[in-house]
Amino acid sequence: MRGALAPVVTPFRADHAVDLKNLERHCRWLIGKNCGLAVFGTNSEGNSLSVEEKIAALDHLVEAGLPPARMMPGTGHCALPDTIRLSKHAVGLGCGGVLMLPPFYYKGVSDDGLFDAVARVVDGVADERLRIYLYHIPPVAQVGFSVDLIGRLIRAHPRVVVGIKDSSGDFSHTRRLLAEFPGWGVFCGNELDLLEAMGEGAFGCISATCNVNAGNIAALAADWRSPEAAARQKAVNDVRRAIAAFPMIPALKAVAGRFYGDDGWRAVRPPLTALGRSAREKLFAALAGLDFSMQTPAAAEVAAA
């Protein structure tokens, strides 16, 4: 897996269930923009979904013809039986990889304990097609993968532990991973330093804002050597910063709701809360005039195609 992936935002129906039709539609749009599908990531509200909901959604997307090879579902739960069950299902569907949080309820756990957790998943899934991308996001999960632990995991499971999403929020940490593990699958957790990261060997980025700016970010990841890359980096960063001034998930859903012409998109699952009207208006004002992929309504985009 290479390039840009979106932690696909998850739409909900009025009865609070996952809106599979709208999820499928959004995944099609992302794939059409050359953006991979990291469904059930943090920005997907993946941790607010049950294993059963995730299995049903994955099944739906694959049956709808979306390419499992471009999917990297989040499968890391607090309880290893859940992580194993969901990872096994994803592998069975042919998913290109799984994005795995460490067990994150217990804090201050040792590298040995996390090493054992990964080993249990590898043993439990028991399928040589399993490809794990470690999900390092200490600002949210609080539990992360140390550089030393990553090295141990790569040595113990060289064909399975194939990469990482670095959502440390610290680009110097991403650089350190790139230097320590050359040729290994390091993905940035956002696009802010993507150009520089690609130059140092990154495989791409898995970024929340891909949900609304998929085309531009995917193009930057693909054509990072082009003369336009520097200007494109600046443009995607302007969009990122405009959105990141608001709570990320509700903001992405507000933009998606406007794009698809469907207010139902705004719904988030508690403990999150949707953006109110005034915040939405401020967000849209901040985005006005910026070049991003959900700029025009979806209907106009279809008409133009």
Add this chain to the structure above:
Amino acid sequence: MRGALAPVVTPFRADHAVDLKNLERHCRWLIGKNCGLAVFGTNSEGNSLSVEEKIAALDHLVEAGLPPARMMPGTGHCALPDTIRLSKHAVGLGCGGVLMLPPFYYKGVSDDGLFDAVARVVDGVADERLRIYLYHIPPVAQVGFSVDLIGRLIRAHPRVVVGIKDSSGDFSHTRRLLAEFPGWGVFCGNELDLLEAMGEGAFGCISATCNVNAGNIAALAADWRSPEAAARQKAVNDVRRAIAAFPMIPALKAVAGRFYGDDGWRAVRPPLTALGRSAREKLFAALAGLDFSMQTPAAAEVAAA
């Protein structure tokens, strides 16, 4: 519910499954010491168990004749459908209450979002027998219930939101809850200040160390007005401090393993790691001479009875 409850430590078999027989045996011992069963709490490794494992364990315990009215299973998951499903099952079995963590993956969430989460659970369980004890443990879950939010929840669900386990680790916070919500079900998260708390209206404590010191802590909670209470408080605190010098869950399991004469008890689920031999020896040395309920082997206790 009143008195002392244990977040019952969960034994595992060699194949990593929950050891239902040993769990049942330990629950019988706790009930025999007048200690309630807060199964699936933090110290139960409750967050390392799947919903299916918890349902199977609850079913087993109730079928084995243990009293559901003395059970307060932990039912709070990151995903509300899981919380609802498990809480509904517990209510259906007649459990006296559920101990509910807030959804704890997303950090920095608002009181409004947590208020909505509880409302979703109340609506989803849709059973007037539901009794929720809020589980406030910010040192681990990172997400807690503010005093203001607790007040809002009590006013919105007066017959459902009936109490709290305060594992803030700060007795002044417990005191504040006792003062703000007189007559409401405040349980201390440990026994260190139990005597004082009972005098100020606490309902009891839900404490890890009940697993190995059930009789003494339950007696302190029941007879806190007795002349022996002060000496008993000092004695239980000495035991608590001796154990808390080690990682709590592995230490409790080491003591249980010695008590039941079964090394299998020592197993923990990753990301936790078991105590090594040297730590176990130090722990047993620290406990030597202290008065606690698992002092003698279980066999000797049975023989003496």
